Amino acid sequence: MVGRPVWLKAESLQRSGSFKARGAFNAVVAGLEAGDNRGVLAVSSGNHGQAVALAARELGLPATVVMPENSSPVKVTAVRAYGARVINEGVTGRNREQVAADVAARDGLRLIHPHDDPLVMAGQSTVAMELADQLPEVGERPRAILAPLGGGGLIAGICLGAASRLPGVEVLGVEPETADDGARSFYSGELVTLDEVPQTAADGVRTLHLGRRCWEVIRAQARGVLTVSEAELAEAAYFLFTRLKLVVEPTGALAVAALLRERPEIPAGVEAVCILSGGNCLPQQLAELTTLRGHPA
Amino acid sequence: MVGRPVWLKAESLQRSGSFKARGAFNAVVAGLEAGDNRGVLAVSSGNHGQAVALAARELGLPATVVMPENSSPVKVTAVRAYGARVINEGVTGRNREQVAADVAARDGLRLIHPHDDPLVMAGQSTVAMELADQLPEVGERPRAILAPLGGGGLIAGICLGAASRLPGVEVLGVEPETADDGARSFYSGELVTLDEVPQTAADGVRTLHLGRRCWEVIRAQARGVLTVSEAELAEAAYFLFTRLKLVVEPTGALAVAALLRERPEIPAGVEAVCILSGGNCLPQQLAELTTLRGHPA
Numbered sequence: 001m002v003g004r005p006v007w008l009k010a011e012s013l014q015r016s017g018s019f020k021a022r023g024a025f026n027a028v029v030a031g032l033e034a035g036d037n038r039g040v041l042a043v044s045s046g047n048h049g050q051a052v053a054l055a056a057r058e059l060g061l062p063a064t065v066v067m068p069e070n071s072s073p074v075k076v077t078a079v080r081a082y083g084a085r086v087i088n089e090g091v092t093g094r095n096r097e098q099v100a101a102d103v104a105a106r107d108g109l110r111l112i113h114p115h116d117d118p119l120v121m122a123g124q125s126t127v128a129m130e131l132a133d134q135l136p137e138v139g140e141r142p143r144a145i146l147a148p149l150g151g152g153g154l155i156a157g158i159c160l161g162a163a164s165r166l167p168g169v170e171v172l173g174v175e176p177e178t179a180d181d182g183a184r185s186f187y188s189g190e191l192v193t194l195d196e197v198p199q200t201a202a203d204g205v206r207t208l209h210l211g212r213r214c215w216e217v218i219r220a221q222a223r224g225v226l227t228v229s230e231a232e233l234a235e236a237a238y239f240l241f242t243r244l245k246l247v248v249e250p251t252g253a254l255a256v257a258a259l260l261r262e263r264p265e266i267p268a269g270v271e272a273v274c275i276l277s278g279g280n281c282l283p284q285q286l287a288e289l290t291t292l293r294g295h296p297a
Numbered sequence: 298m299v300g301r302p303v304w305l306k307a308e309s310l311q312r313s314g315s316f317k318a319r320g321a322f323n324a325v326v327a328g329l330e331a332g333d334n335r336g337v338l339a340v341s342s343g344n345h346g347q348a349v350a351l352a353a354r355e356l357g358l359p360a361t362v363v364m365p366e367n368s369s370p371v372k373v374t375a376v377r378a379y380g381a382r383v384i385n386e387g388v389t390g391r392n393r394e395q396v397a398a399d400v401a402a403r404d405g406l407r408l409i410h411p412h413d414d415p416l417v418m419a420g421q422s423t424v425a426m427e428l429a430d431q432l433p434e435v436g437e438r439p440r441a442i443l444a445p446l447g448g449g450g451l452i453a454g455i456c457l458g459a460a461s462r463l464p465g466v467e468v469l470g471v472e473p474e475t476a477d478d479g480a481r482s483f484y485s486g487e488l489v490t491l492d493e494v495p496q497t498a499a500d501g502v503r504t505l506h507l508g509r510r511c512w513e514v515i516r517a518q519a520r521g522v523l524t525v526s527e528a529e530l531a532e533a534a535y536f537l538f539t540r541l542k543l544v545v546e547p548t549g550a551l552a553v554a555a556l557l558r559e560r561p562e563i564p565a566g567v568e569a570v571c572i573l574s575g576g577n578c579l580p581q582q583l584a585e586l587t588t589l590r591g592h593p594a
Contacts, residue, residue, distance in 0.1 A: 242579065246543075282539065282584075286583075286584075
């Protein structure tokens with residue numbers, strides 16, 4: 001269908017419903033091993049919050065998640081279901097970092113950043129390290145790995161993991177066209193910040209800019225950053241749903257969307273791995289996204 | 298969550314998107330082995346048509362599928378994508394059997410029934426035989442298997458497979474409350490036929506009655522038939538989507554729906570296997586079904 005062999009790594013089936021569990025567990029474990037028994041704090045309206053809540057519960061620490069007051073009730077419920085305390089009263093997209101800093105100081109909590117933290121990036125690097133173990137089992141040797149690019153923790157982690165375990169394999173980030181700060185940064189060599197929160201169905205990558213530490217890894221080690229249209233994203237999400245029977249959240253379909261047209265960065269025939277980054281979404285969300293294909297159900 | 302260990306067998310990930318591939322392949326192969334090289338014909342607006350189309354293509358026979366004219370365009374496209382000829386002009390739910398008989402006679406085709414055929418039932422029995430191989434690998438020994446009950450081919454097949462490979466394991470069919478001909482047949486001992494096509498989101502089990510051959514197996518070997526409400530079906534579909542990240546069509550969620558309340562037929566604590574019978578559906582369909590939970594997205 002896309003002129004090349006493609007492997008999919010379904011992080012949608014990962015615990016907590018996304019790859020974020022990797023970084024969260026690594027950060028929480030590393031703190032404990034260093035003798036830090038403080039509770040942990042995350043600022044997140046999405047997958048990072050659920051991942052930190054799960055990691056803390058499994059490792060016996062209390063977790064607090066700061067979420068904007070207008071977060072989806074389903075996401076608030078999910079974080080609470082993992083046993084975390086949610087702070088959302090009066091919290092907005094603008095003041096949430098400050099609220100988190102205040103709560104962390106007041107309650108003596110350890111803040112775990114969603115991407116710009118070496119421990120979190122190291123956790124995400126296990127995606128590539130697992131691939132290095134799994135692909136030989138099926139006799140495959142991919143030449144490219146594609147994954148969504150938001151704050152950059154996943155791509156930076158995969159770059160680091162691939163450098164040690166999959167030498168020669170190229171790593172590419174994928175962004176929505178409307179959230180192309182990563183591509184503009186990569187091809188200009190300067191970290192670009194968007195003026196406003198981008199409009200895209202891929203709600204996991206509505207970041208304004210890459211994390212500074214992630215950027216340093218990505219500029220040096222990634223092969224490129226590709227952008228996809230919302231229509232391509234819808235097409236990929238529809239394919240994953242109807243043909244592979246996998247629930248993949250909009251952001252998780254970005255890498256597959258990038259393969260729907262020819263790309264000079266990954267010539268035809270080159271074997272690729274797409275990271276399906278997560279599956280935390282609702283039926284209604286995928287119904288709305290896939291109608292963008294122009295194929296009504 | 299439901300007070301017992303539960304295993305799920307994801308036939309949604311089966312080739313053709315449902316368990317129907319098992320019976321279709323067995324029937325097509327058995328014909329070829331008996332020296333019958335005629336093309337094959339199926340009457341189906343759903344999974345059986347796709348399964349026969351796939352089996353015929355893989356085994357080098359032409360396939361024809363008779364579908365009502367008002368079938369979903371997506372399903373017509375899916376059958377054609379497997380290389381089958383679709384006959385739907387002027388075909389209705391009432392005349393389709395006659396159209397199929399005429400086409401079979403005219404073109405010299407072999408009709409493969411969706412359930413009331415020993416070869417098809419034998420194919421579906423591999424669900425239980427595979428379970429007998431797979432469960433010991435994970436150290437489990439279930440005491441009950443639950444699966445959707447429509448025409449009865451799947452449940453009859455599982456009864457036959459379990460009798461030979463999982464002795465002592467009980468098999469239960471699950472129907473929507475509105476399509477309870479199987480339950481009424483089972484508990485009365487007489488094959489019951491519904492007066493009209495039942496209203497249920499589970500479009501794979503809108504049959505009027507069990508197949509005669511299926512019924513003979515089910516009455517003798519099944520443990521019982523359970524019914525579920527549309528709200529329970531919606532709850533199960535929502536759970537499978539949001540927690541397990543699996544695309545399961547409404548019919549495929551019936552067995553899980555049956556575990557949402559206490560059932561004298563399977564006492565609390567008894568380990569059960571639920572068969573997720575298929576995954577051929579659209580995002581819009583699951584969005585509509587799951588809003589029946591009363592939890593808007």
